Amino acid sequence: MRITPLDVGRIEAGLWVITGEEGTIDLPITSWLIEHPKGLVLFDNGMHVGLQTDTTRLGRTVKAFRPDYHPGQEISARLAARGVDPSAIDVMVLSHLHFDHAGGTGEIPDARIVVHRAEWEAGHDQEMIDSGVYDPIDYDHGHDVQLVDDGHDVFGDGTLVCIATPGHTAGHQALRVELDSGPVVLTGDCVYFRRMLDEMLVPRFGYDTELQLTSMAHLAGLRDDGCRLLYGHDGDQIEALPADGLV
């Protein structure tokens, strides 16, 4: 089994919404390709290709999170560049349905979506959609959708297991992957980058701060137990990863 990070664009974010500090930070957007003996899996899939040319639909969100996203960076192009046909992806595990994690869904035609049931529900809540938290154009493309709970085992062999980590959103989930080199956890936006876990910092716009702190403490415990955490938007960590991934 192998995990490979695919660079699917960046976001320039205001630090005021993330850590409360001044200035901006460049956040990498990553889709993780997991080659499992039983199939090809993506964990998250980046931004909608339409945001390469027009970000008006993001509304106020752009003030805090400005996409830096160009043709060739979309998930289908990144897969094709590696010789992977997007229709060969069997499963898409989505951490959550925000625009920078689920926007590439429409480019992966034949995969089954694996998403926490609370997240799918929230992503179809009209109030949430109207307030700009979610936009179904990112993820509603008629895929088979498997709604799961904490502990869902993707292939039934214990190697890919969903971990409910609510707080950033209602139904956020992380994914534990058992590599030969040891267990890895893809944290999604439960933890943007390492310092946020070290200092227990929570972005101010999340769904439920207390819940997120509990989820972060859970992941910190896994880290203490020897799990390698791969964070949602950690530029330093991504740069240090081998380009051909982890095995």
Ligand SMILES: [Zn+2]
């Ligand atoms: Zn994100």
